[in-house]
Amino acid sequence: MSVYEDLLNLIPWLRTHPGSTIPEVAEHFGWSDEQVVQYVLMAGVSGPGELHGELIDVHLDGDKINLVDGLGLDRPFQFDQVEAALILLGLELLAQNPQFHPDVDRSSVNSAATKIREVLPRVPKVQVIPIAESSEGLLITQKALQVNSRISFTYWNEASDLAEVREVSPRELVYSGGLTRLNAWCHTRNGWRTFILKRMSDVSLLDEAIYEPDTSFSGMEFTTVEISVPTHLLYQLEGMHVVSRGALKADGVKAKISVLEPSWLARQILSSGCQIKVLGPIRFGNKVNDLVAAAQKPYLDLK
Amino acid sequence: MQEAYEDVNPLRDDKAERIINLVMLLRSSKRGFTKSEIFNKILGYGADLNFDTASTMFERDKVELQKAGIHVDVYQADAYSEDEFRYRLNDEDALLPEIDFTEAETAALSIALGAWKSTIQKSDAVQAQLKLEGLGHTFTNNLPVLEMSGNQQLSILLHAISIKKRITFDYLKPGDTEPGQRQLEPWGVLVRAGSWFVYGLDKDRNADRVFNLNRLIGDVKMSGTANAYEIPADLDYKNLFQPHFSKSQKTVVRLRIGENNGASWRGLSTDPTALEMNAGEFDCLLSNLSLEIPKLAAAAPGVVVLSPADIVERVKNLVLGKVG
Numbered sequence: 001m002s003v004y005e006d007l008l009n010l011i012p013w014l015r016t017h018p019g020s021t022i023p024e025v026a027e028h029f030g031w032s033d034e035q036v037v038q039y040v041l042m043a044g045v046s047g048p049g050e051l052h053g054e055l056i057d058v059h060l061d062g063d064k065i066n067l068v069d070g071l072g073l074d075r076p077f078q079f080d081q082v083e084a085a086l087i088l089l090g091l092e093l094l095a096q097n098p099q100f101h102p103d104v105d106r107s108s109v110n111s112a113a114t115k116i117r118e119v120l121p122r123v124p125k126v127q128v129i130p131i132a133e134s135s136e137g138l139l140i141t142q143k144a145l146q147v148n149s150r151i152s153f154t155y156w157n158e159a160s161d162l163a164e165v166r167e168v169s170p171r172e173l174v175y176s177g178g179l180t181r182l183n184a185w186c187h188t189r190n191g192w193r194t195f196i197l198k199r200m201s202d203v204s205l206l207d208e209a210i211y212e213p214d215t216s217f218s219g220m221e222f223t224t225v226e227i228s229v230p231t232h233l234l235y236q237l238e239g240m241h242v243v244s245r246g247a248l249k250a251d252g253v254k255a256k257i258s259v260l261e262p263s264w265l266a267r268q269i270l271s272s273g274c275q276i277k278v279l280g281p282i283r284f285g286n287k288v289n290d291l292v293a294a295a296q297k298p299y300l301d302l303k
Numbered sequence: 304m305q306e307a308y309e310d311v312n313p314l315r316d317d318k319a320e321r322i323i324n325l326v327m328l329l330r331s332s333k334r335g336f337t338k339s340e341i342f343n344k345i346l347g348y349g350a351d352l353n354f355d356t357a358s359t360m361f362e363r364d365k366v367e368l369q370k371a372g373i374h375v376d377v378y379q380a381d382a383y384s385e386d387e388f389r390y391r392l393n394d395e396d397a398l399l400p401e402i403d404f405t406e407a408e409t410a411a412l413s414i415a416l417g418a419w420k421s422t423i424q425k426s427d428a429v430q431a432q433l434k435l436e437g438l439g440h441t442f443t444n445n446l447p448v449l450e451m452s453g454n455q456q457l458s459i460l461l462h463a464i465s466i467k468k469r470i471t472f473d474y475l476k477p478g479d480t481e482p483g484q485r486q487l488e489p490w491g492v493l494v495r496a497g498s499w500f501v502y503g504l505d506k507d508r509n510a511d512r513v514f515n516l517n518r519l520i521g522d523v524k525m526s527g528t529a530n531a532y533e534i535p536a537d538l539d540y541k542n543l544f545q546p547h548f549s550k551s552q553k554t555v556v557r558l559r560i561g562e563n564n565g566a567s568w569r570g571l572s573t574d575p576t577a578l579e580m581n582a583g584e585f586d587c588l589l590s591n592l593s594l595e596i597p598k599l600a601a602a603a604p605g606v607v608v609l610s611p612a613d614i615v616e617r618v619k620n621l622v623l624g625k626v627g
Contacts, residue, residue: 001315001426001430002319002322002371003319004319004322004326005320005371007323008323009437010429010436012438013433015437015449016437016438016439029433030366030429034311038311038312038313038314039314039315041311041313041447042313042316042319042320043323043599045320046325046327047328048324048328048331048332048344049328049331054331056327061533071327071330071331072330072394073330074398075395075398075400075437075438076397076398076399076434076435076437076438077373077398077399077434078372078398078399079399079434080427081372081432081461081462081464082426082457082458082461083459084431084459085428085457085492086415086419086431087412087414087431089415089418089451090412090415090416090417090418090419090428090449090451091411091415093418093449093451094411094414094415094418094449096451100449101414101449102449103410104414108407108408108411109408109410109415111405112404112408112409112411112412112415114403115402115403115404119399119402121396122472122550124465125490125492126492126493126494126495127491127492127494128495129496131496134442135521138366154447156566156567161564161567161602162563162564163566169319174447174448174449175448175449175450176450176452176497177452178494178495178497178498179496179497193593196436207391218536231480231482231520232479232482233476234475234520235317235475235517235518237517238498243470243598248520248521254448260499267601268601269623270600270603271597271601272393272621273600273621273625273626274623274624275623275624275626284332294604295603295604296510296603297605299603299607299619300624302607302609302615302619
């Protein structure tokens with residue numbers, strides 16, 4: 001965010017929060033105390049002119065900030081197109097997925113969106129396309145969360161391309177990366193797991209109460225792996241959890257991704273024609289390379 | 304405490320000072336100001352800058368303000384004099400009006416804004432929240448269970464759409480190894496299952512098209528002038544989007560599937576008993592080969608393609624790294 005945008009947010013906020021202290025403003029905006037003071041000093045010499053009445057009248061009184069005259073800057077400036085889009089898209093996503101926040105009524109989501117659209121000079125042309133997910137599995141999982149019961153389901157394991165039955169104690173449903181996911185304690189694997197809802201079928205509510213392990217949900221252990229991706233395969237980063245990404249160069253990019261299983265990365269490499277390379281860590285890379293070599297053997301043996 | 308803060312050095316940011324003073328000046332008079340008047344009043348445009356240089360700086364500042372949602376109004380006060388373009392900010396247009404939200408609506412907005420917390424758009428969402436807080440609203444910042452995915456091209460795309468400016472970009476179609484340049488009159492942006500798409504009129508094909516932003520190579524660039532085209536009024540994005548995912552002709556592919564493998568491929572078999580069997584050879588019906596062939600490569604060694612020969616060759620080349 002630019003300095004002038006910070007100032008244009010600060011003045012209206014001070015009007016609605018009179019008597020705020022420097023630390024309070026710093027905490028709210030995520031600035032240092034020194035930054036707050038600098039902004040107040042800058043605001044005090046800002047205005048359409050140089051005479052009294054032509055400058056914003058704001059000063060420090062100890063650690064309190066007194067806004068005497070904001071020169072009519074009583075309200076923030078309009079949303080830009082991105083800000084407006086993010087609000088509307090977030091509300092649209094919530095309206096399409098009420099199961100994640102059953103305490104929020106849908107009419108309020110829609111009315112909030114209407115009020116935002118009404119104040120926009122130009123409504124950004126953005127939409128969320130809904131995805132059809134198994135409503136039955138979702139309903140049963142939600143029921144299990146409400147009554148604190150375990151569930152069982154058949155889960156398609158991408159690594160082995162096999163479906164297997166799992167028994168879990170559900171913890172929460174989340175939506176990320178465009179998918180609904182269930183965080184749960186898996187009794188079949190005896191550990192915390194995240195399941196993708198659309199890979200769950202034959203979901204059944206069980207009589208057993210949920211199990212509350214001593215450990216909190218920490219997800220699974222991921223390894224940060226550095227890879228190189230050629231330019232024409234950059235779209236494959238879409239399906240990866242990218243931690244950081246280097247600048248685009250003539251031959252592609254280097255990126256750091258979070259990987260759970262070497263077999264998953266081996267599959268990405270194979271589908272890329274082995275043009276995605278593992279740069280490190282070495283031990284993880286060796287496991288991946290061994291899996292790729294195993295995949296290549298039947299094709300080398302083909303006559 | 305006052306002594307500690309007295310030691311703080313004032314912030315030196317010439318651009319920020321110039322722009323904030325410009326904003327305050329343009330708001331101060333309904334009649335507005337000419338460029339000459341602006342350059343005389345705002346120190347940042349400098350007495351030592353010539354008119355043309357100051358003018359260029361001013362035009363850049365206006366573009367920056369427009370991107371921040373602050374639209375500078377310009378009108379010609381004297382129809383007979385080109386010097387008489389006047390610039391102003393109308394508070395009614397420039398400032399957010401007061402909006403009353405109920406408690407439930409504020410809760411919904413908290414969730415909507417929180418959905419961007421882990422994305423590249425996080426700072427824009429924070430900015431939106433700060434503006435609403437400037438109207439006196441209070442939001443909660445809980446850990447989101449509803450998360451969006453962001454995209455670094457979103458800002459330039461929305462800007463181009465809002466001012467109706469054409470864009471160019473390099474795009475890699477599925478199955479291609481080299482990107483091609485595309486020219487688009489963008490109409491809107493969609494997000495589906497975490498993936499972003501831009502749709503509009505493809506100028507080279509003179510037909511509407513949908514582009515997956517993950518297949519863009521490099522950055523989107525704007526070209527030409529603003530208001531260069533019209534966006535169709537009654538656009539049904541679903542009609543645009545559906546052909547993007549339509550199924551193509553099916554091909555029979557023979558697969559060797561090993562023990563404890565390939566359930567999803569057996570499900571495509573022409574043999575209705577395939578799902579009950581374990582290992583074996585199966586004839587499977589596949590559509591959209593450009594998407595399935597990389598998946599077959601990824602399924603090795605549990606799944607191996609046996610025929611037809613051209614599909615075997617394509618998958619084998621991927622697995623052995625003989626492409627490109």
